[in-house]
Amino acid sequence: MKDKILGELEFDRYVWWRSMNKSLFGSDVEVELLIQDENQEGILDVQRKAYQTYMENEERYIKEVPRYLLDYYRWHFEEIDKAVELDEEDQKDMITEKAFFVMCKVFFLFICRDGSFGWILGSSWSKEDIAVLFSEQGPRVITRDQLRNLHKLNDPTLGLLVHDGEKAWKGLEQNSFFGAPENLEIELEGSADEGITPAQQKAYSDYLQKKESYFADMNKKLLTAYVRDEKLADTMLKSEHKVVVATALPKVLFIDRKGNYGWICYTSWDKSYLALHLSAEIHSWMYPHELRGYSSAEKIYDKVFGTMFREFTTWRKLDVCRLQGELQTSPVSVDTGDQKEITEQQRAIYLNYLSHFSDYIEQLKTELLDYYIHYYDSFKDYLEIPEPMDKEHITRDKVINILSFDHLLIKEDGRLAWCGESPTEENGVAFEWINDKVEMIVPMSSFRY
Numbered sequence: 001m002k003d004k005i006l007g008e009l010e011f012d013r014y015v016w017w018r019s020m021n022k023s024l025f026g027s028d029v030e031v032e033l034l035i036q037d038e039n040q041e042g043i044l045d046v047q048r049k050a051y052q053t054y055m056e057n058e059e060r061y062i063k064e065v066p067r068y069l070l071d072y073y074r075w076h077f078e079e080i081d082k083a084v085e086l087d088e089e090d091q092k093d094m095i096t097e098k099a100f101f102v103m104c105k106v107f108f109l110f111i112c113r114d115g116s117f118g119w120i121l122g123s124s125w126s127k128e129d130i131a132v133l134f135s136e137q138g139p140r141v142i143t144r145d146q147l148r149n150l151h152k153l154n155d156p157t158l159g160l161l162v163h164d165g166e167k168a169w170k171g172l173e174q175n176s177f178f179g180a181p182e183n184l185e186i187e188l189e190g191s192a193d194e195g196i197t198p199a200q201q202k203a204y205s206d207y208l209q210k211k212e213s214y215f216a217d218m219n220k221k222l223l224t225a226y227v228r229d230e231k232l233a234d235t236m237l238k239s240e241h242k243v244v245v246a247t248a249l250p251k252v253l254f255i256d257r258k259g260n261y262g263w264i265c266y267t268s269w270d271k272s273y274l275a276l277h278l279s280a281e282i283h284s285w286m287y288p289h290e291l292r293g294y295s296s297a298e299k300i301y302d303k304v305f306g307t308m309f310r311e312f313t314t315w316r317k318l319d320v321c322r323l324q325g326e327l328q329t330s331p332v333s334v335d336t337g338d339q340k341e342i343t344e345q346q347r348a349i350y351l352n353y354l355s356h357f358s359d360y361i362e363q364l365k366t367e368l369l370d371y372y373i374h375y376y377d378s379f380k381d382y383l384e385i386p387e388p389m390d391k392e393h394i395t396r397d398k399v400i401n402i403l404s405f406d407h408l409l410i411k412e413d414g415r416l417a418w419c420g421e422s423p424t425e426e427n428g429v430a431f432e433w434i435n436d437k438v439e440m441i442v443p444m445s446s447f448r449y
Helices: 045-075 077-082 097-103 144-148 198-227 230-238 286-291 344-355 358-373 374-382 398-402
Strands: 010-012 015-024 025-038 104-111 117-123 130-134 140-143 152-155 159-163 167-175 181-191 248-255 259-266 272-279 283-286 299-302 307-310 314-322 327-335 406-408 418-423 424-434 437-441
Touching: 015 104, 025 045, 025 117, 045 077, 045 097, 045 104, 045 117, 045 130, 045 140, 045 181, 097 104, 117 144, 130 144, 130 344, 140 144, 140 159, 198 230, 198 248, 198 259, 198 314, 198 327, 248 272, 248 286, 259 286, 272 286, 283 286, 283 307, 283 314, 327 344, 344 358, 344 406, 344 418, 344 424, 358 374, 358 424, 358 437
Parallel strands: 025 104, 181 248, 327 406
Antiparallel strands: 010 015, 015 025, 104 117, 117 130, 130 140, 152 159, 159 167, 167 181, 248 259, 259 272, 272 283, 299 307, 307 314, 314 327, 406 418, 418 424, 424 437
């Protein structure tokens, strides 16, 4: 067909299309114009108007879009870095517009049935194409499928939201948690038909009022975990010296249908993701899937442990602590059997352990060093021991690195121990905290069962 506004077009499956020669980001490229018409009802005037709007503003879009795409690249850098081998100039803090558009090309200008429009780009790091939705509130980087099956709404509280095609609405907010601007993705649980709830709007307003205190509280939690002393952490934070614990960066604010919310953070200590539940009195660490499934999960809120999830015969939560010189994420399991109730004895032993944590770690090192030296010949059979770890050079601080600590277990009878894997013990080892002393138990199964 030949359209008076759009030119000569061909139909293919669900779009009318034609090729356009464009000069974009230093390259002459062929971009296909795609006009959505899945039910073959014909092109709409709102789509013709969208094309005219794009052509009138194309130069502005070409100038504006790189900043948003570079923000998107930095925001997703950890996933991209895992997917492909990046050159030095492609690193998060080095990436330039020129380098980005070597890896990413504009292939399509897509115009939706409602008159929304955007670019679809292919990238070297993902099989799923990304898209740029042009809107009154500025370009929004989404996926090709989100653009093709576009569901959007403009909320007076949250601004422009786009549905991900599965079970969440997505928005954006810019923050500067560590002094540099970073995009925070807002993820609101709900189907495209449901929209968002008043509880989610209220939760977001509550979050905006408290987010600075939330961030300060998270930093204090991490600093306390690192120095192993809450009073010392308080003193450091109140001192004139600037204290920055840049170890967890909020990437997503998740809000479920009932208004429960929290951050999903990128953690530098294990290059992974960890959630912090913010809408409860005690802010609790948990896995991202636990935050997203919070309202339907079997859980309790304990006055000492905070939020805990049921796992077989135990209640489990996550702690962040410093064990082997660095922070690590570690589960805490409280075994309650079929009764399901945490006892005062279990709370008391956990509080005692927390108040003596530094002493516990120092005793653990001593126990482990004695064990390592005593069974050194066995370790030599299993490990290639570097010089700093040989019998003559080993120290208490070095020896702790031979183990991988799995979780802290508190049994029904109130006994508490760290459980870990050992290269010489098939069933692992445990370090029990009993009468304010550490006792090493080999194998770990003799403590667990």
